[in-house]
Amino acid sequence: MNLADKYKQVRNRSGQICKPLKTEDYVVQPVVDVSPPKWHLGHTTWFFEAFILKPNLEGYEEFDPNYNFVFNSYYETVGTRVIRTDRGNLSRPAVAEVYKYREHVDNAMNKLLDKRLSKALQELIILGLNHEEQHQELLYTDIKYILGHNPLFPVYSDKIQKRKVTIDGVLNEYIPVREGIYEIGHNGNGFCFDNELGRHKVYLQPFSIARQLVTNEEYLEFINEGGYQAHQFWHAEGLDWVKNNHIIAPMYWHFMDGVWYNYTLMGLKPVDRSAPVCHISFYEAAAYAAWKGMRLPTEFEWEAIAGQLDWGRRWEWTDSAYLPYPGFKKAEGAIGEYNGKFMVSQMVLRGGSEVTPQGHSRISYRNFFHPYLRWQYTGIRLAQ
Numbered sequence: 001m002n003l004a005d006k007y008k009q010v011r012n013r014s015g016q017i018c019k020p021l022k023t024e025d026y027v028v029q030p031v032v033d034v035s036p037p038k039w040h041l042g043h044t045t046w047f048f049e050a051f052i053l054k055p056n057l058e059g060y061e062e063f064d065p066n067y068n069f070v071f072n073s074y075y076e077t078v079g080t081r082v083i084r085t086d087r088g089n090l091s092r093p094a095v096a097e098v099y100k101y102r103e104h105v106d107n108a109m110n111k112l113l114d115k116r117l118s119k120a121l122q123e124l125i126i127l128g129l130n131h132e133e134q135h136q137e138l139l140y141t142d143i144k145y146i147l148g149h150n151p152l153f154p155v156y157s158d159k160i161q162k163r164k165v166t167i168d169g170v171l172n173e174y175i176p177v178r179e180g181i182y183e184i185g186h187n188g189n190g191f192c193f194d195n196e197l198g199r200h201k202v203y204l205q206p207f208s209i210a211r212q213l214v215t216n217e218e219y220l221e222f223i224n225e226g227g228y229q230a231h232q233f234w235h236a237e238g239l240d241w242v243k244n245n246h247i248i249a250p251m252y253w254h255f256m257d258g259v260w261y262n263y264t265l266m267g268l269k270p271v272d273r274s275a276p277v278c279h280i281s282f283y284e285a286a287a288y289a290a291w292k293g294m295r296l297p298t299e300f301e302w303e304a305i306a307g308q309l310d311w312g313r314r315w316e317w318t319d320s321a322y323l324p325y326p327g328f329k330k331a332e333g334a335i336g337e338y339n340g341k342f343m344v345s346q347m348v349l350r351g352g353s354e355v356t357p358q359g360h361s362r363i364s365y366r367n368f369f370h371p372y373l374r375w376q377y378t379g380i381r382l383a384q
């Protein structure tokens with residue numbers, strides 16, 4: 001697929017994700033970590049306008065100078081911006097105006113893509129497309145949070161084509177891995193983010209790792225046996241988080257009339273016991289592993305054996321802090337703010353999930369979140 005076709009495919013997909021929404025759904029921001037869908041649509045468009053069109057397409061006319069302030073996320077180099085907590089206050093620009101903005105930028109990008117582009121500019125456009133794919137995953141998770149915290153539990157869509165996510169926990173097995181030196185990091189000529197670069201060797205002690213993820217059935221045992229009250233399995237911060245937030249189950253779980261229900265994008269459903277557990281914080285994942293007498297794998301252990309694992313159904317918490325690889329360097333200018341500035345106080349997740357765009361993730365892909373967050377499709381894999 002050429003770059004122009006790829007651009008069209010990715011941009012159209014963002015609109016398709018938002019198609020089932022009502023206009024009111026586009027503006028809601030229930031918590032700081034969830035951005036309104038309208039903002040995602042504008043921000044991903046702003047990325048192409050700010051970093052690609054304005055510097056590279058002669059005669060390009062900016063759609064609205066205020067949008068640099070409205071849709072900049074965290075790029076200090078580019079200028080001031082609406083603070084993250086205020087994104088839900090943006091009743092204007094209207095949803096229709098944001099779609100006009102997308103059309104304006106897409107028309108200009110089509111003109112640019114008809115030209116002969118330098119290798120550096122092509123790589124920047126590919127980064128922009130991968131950036132939008134990241135936001136497509138966030139669109140799903142943010143929409144789910146918005147609708148899942150509506151007291152009516154509205155259905156996003158009853159026509160979602162989900163990847164098969166059931167697991168036969170009885171058939172789960174642990175794969176033994178020999179001690180030795182393993183190479184970690186992106187390898188090859190395809191796209192990767194800067195935090196995957198710096199391929200290097202690590203020494204691993206012998207360990208074993210579960211081929212499959214922990215299921216809802218298995219996690220229910222943890223709940224029923226008082227796992228959330230058993231202090232000995234929790235990190236101190238995790239136990240404080242449980243107490244202060246009255247956590248008793250994964251996000252979106254509701255105990256009603258003696259039955260556990262789970263909010264899904266298709267509405268409130270009984271918990272599917274054969275599905276991998278989902279929407280788990282690092283604190284919960286680590287506590288469950290300790291309750292089982294096991295642990296979470298490090299990101300290096302995960303990558304060393306990923307080719308033999310069943311992965312891609314849930315983002316998987318690892319026991320690794322999000323840190324730079326040897327030789328990591330930030331790019332010059334605003335693009336250098338993409339990943340490196342977040343390498344503190346966060347934990348690494350590996351894999352992907354049922355809402356990750358096909359082909360977006362890879363074995364070396366490093367996602368990262370604060371340990372209390374769980375609105376992403378996060379799950380648990382055990383190691384020992």
